[in-house]
Amino acid sequence: MSESEQPPVAGTTAGIAADIAAGYAFEGAALDLGALLWDGDCHPDAPIRIPLPVLNRHGLVAGATGTGKTKTLQLIAEQLSSHGVPVFLADIKGDVSGISAPGEDGEKIRERAAQVGQSWAGKGFPCEFYGLGGTGPGIPVRATVTSFGPVLLSKVLQLNRTQEQSLGLIFHYADAKGLELVDLKDLRAVVAFLVSDTGKAELKGIGGLSTVTAGVILRALTAFEQEGAGGFFGEPEFDTAELLRTAADGRGIVSVLELPSVQDKPQLFSTFLMWMLADLFHDLPEVGDLEKPKLVVFFDEAHLLFKDASKAFLESITQTVRLIRSKGVGVFFVTQTPKDVPSDVLAQLGNRVQHALRAFTPDDAKALKATVRTFPNSPYDLEEVLTGLGTGEAVVTVLSEKGAPTPVAATRLRAPESLMGPIDAAALDAAVKGSPLYGRYAEAVDRESAYEKLTAEQTSVQEEASSRAGEAREAGEAGEAGQAGQRETRAPRSRKEEPSLAEQVVGSGIFRSLARSIGTQVGREISRSIFGTARRRR
Template sequence: MQQVLDLASGTVLVGGAGQGYGSAQSLLLKYANRHGLIAGATGTGKTVTLQTLAESLSLAGVPVFLADVKGDLSGLALSGTPQAKLHDAFVKRADQIGLTLDYQSFPVTFWDVWGEKGHPVRTTPAEMGPLLLSRLLELTDVQEGVMNIAFRVADEQGLALLDLKDLQAMLVWVGQNAEDLSLQYGNVSTASVGAIQRALLVLENQGGNNLFGEPALELADLMRQDQSGRGVINVLAADRLMHSPRLYATFLLWLLSELFEQLPEVGDPDRPKMAFFFDEAHLLFDDAPKALIDKVEQVARLIRSKGVSVWFISQNPTDIPEDILGQLGNRVQHALRAYTAKDQKALRMAAQNYRPNPDFDTAEAIQNVGTGEAVTSLLENKGIPGVVQRTLIRPPFSQLGPLTAQERSAVIGASIMGAKYDTPLDRESAQELLAKRAEEAAKASAEAERQQATDDGLFDMDREDYRNARRYDPDAGNRTRQSRSSGGRSSRSDSIAVTFGKSLARQLGTKSGQALVRGVLGSLFRGR
């Protein structure tokens, strides 16, 4: 009987021969970081394939991060049982493959942007950066330029952008100082600032404020092993996140970018440092600008040398841009339906991506494989694509299907990550610092006005009366100083005039005074 993990050959079993063709198919761990593809129509077994690959990599000591779109993958945390609904079918499949059916649970950590179905997973605007944020907010090129200016100024002035409130406060400051900033960084339009603020408000209403904050996720907490050496499987609850597809895609792309920037070069290790499964991958590329697709392609190409294995899961290989698809050497293709001319063309294109097998027609096999069966091509020695094979995907060892709410809560409660991430942190950052600056500026302005009032001899007035007096009689302070310099000698008429000016200024500062002026002016115009 075969075992899933063969340390001697450095392989993990993917599946056995299907319908008498070929032989068992295994993934070479040293080529697992060449990335992979799992594709197929809805209901053909993609989720089970993802589950079994995550199990196999965990057994090999490889930490895994995956997005659980439908909630089904939470079953990784519990062992399968002989009482399971599909137990008899699994036993039959295991016998056909020649595999020992070893039911077991796996070390799982649950994460959730909203903190409801897992530990809160957060990042900061500073870590995500202006490019990905602009992609998330669907900003124009001009608005993206303003976003870049806001980040640049915040960095230069030591204003930490740790949550959405910080970014919103920074944009307000940029708008207020647009004229000065335009001279140094280029045009800053207040209309563009307003458009970004509206986009941030929409993001906040969609729950995006939960994504930004502290404590921010540390990658080391995703790349862990349990006490027995199995890789921890990190499951991101994405069922609710899928309702905000741009938030979903941007977060996962940020995570890939962080892995790329932080991990050291390792070349071709004997096994991946981490495996990353990107379910519903088409969401990353739908309506994406070329600059962003180029960024994904760059990360996918270069992150291999950091020891990270990336798997894209989608319904059709054509969902993935060709430049990225060409880097996916390990492929598991479930059935594709060809009901329309467009579907038939996509089927032919999918078949052309495989090294042909003389024993069968690849396009026909892709169309006819059953549920749980797939057409596979896995990298062989020297990284050469293997000949396409029809493969029976091995049955999972963990529970097939989701956990109950109580079972999930028990797993979350037992996790050591709760003490670190469950309580949010709000330390002094851009919003607080800018508010403090504004408060200090207001105090300085008030002090300057008070000093000016004292110098003008109008210190007996309150602040509003002083402003009105200066508005309607700007020379009042000068006359007061001249009066002081002449020893306080002034005519009675001057005293009366000054007193009348003060009274008039005070009266004009009130609504009744303004109404009086309008009435007088109105009578003058009517008299004409």
């Protein structure tokens, strides 16, 4: 054997690089991230990969602005689609829509492909484009207030702990009385009723609702609606099962939620994404470990999820991330530093792609040291490596097929094969209106719900009271009872006299309507186990 053919000696530079490369030599299906960087050189014969079965063990893509996080997200999404795995992406900056179109060849692309041993060919991937409540381009995605739940809504409205608990009480009452909260006016109607003279007694036995707290909630709802959020709540409600579809050729459909038009409302879109995850958790069966995930979800700008979050919200995120793995769903958080993600959530993220960090300020330097401590022991000087990485380079560690962390590997990443930039507005509009889902979700529907039911009942009671008062003046107190019985026989809208408006609501058939539209009270209450969300089974 010639000297050049001798195997690398352990402990030498070549030996260390060989040991790292061996940690990524998986036998089963895997995604190709790029090639190993060691001692200043790129090694195309040492590919860095992620086993497909561990993509439901969640992950983190982090790095400073401009270091290539979005392109990494695009690269992973393409390969998942090619393996038949559906993907959900939140496109906050409006530059991910290009995944539906073939990439453009060029000198830089060919140079990168040669460096990492990639056979690059431009191709587009099957996509669906969505928008929150019809705001901006995309098929409208809506949720009812009922299914959104009190915990997530409290996060959006920035309520404190006491106010959040009161909102939970309001939802509990609406559930119990069969008052479905479809849009924001439904919630306002129930809140207003519960602090009215007629409704105050309804919650007295379980703590009641103070007028001050109700006022805070109503003002927050008004401000929220003035920001344009009213359209996000309503029907037809989006069925998150749409995200699990594959194309006719077997590739996974990439669902892109277009968010540029609402990027100034971070509380809304980040919380809305968590509703989608909680809804998937509610509907999907337990499957354990699979050969490939059912769905992989990417949360861009993930720090917005956790900013000013209540303890209940953080506990719910942690619980969801921990448990949804068993439903076959993987979650990747995309943000600037691991410090943006709470430690209990970070502990669940087995796959890590860390782009460059900057150390221009003392706070930057502190964040850099904290990031280094989150990695396994490594032969790299990670502080030096992380500040010296170029665009499209990252430090990687993932879970092996056996579930153990792989060696830390500085990596030059592959180039995405789809367009690295947005498609034009005309192409996006054509893709949206050409979707088979467009006709299902495009037009909003405003059916009878809590607002209409409470308004109708209150109007009926007021009309009946007014009519009785007038007849009492004409006929006198002695004949009032008999005349009232005749009125009930003649007037189809009249109701049996009840001691309170809430009892009249229950007796007026709302429970029967609830049974037809959203199932039993027991089913509703059970479904509020995570994030307080609930929805009818389809």
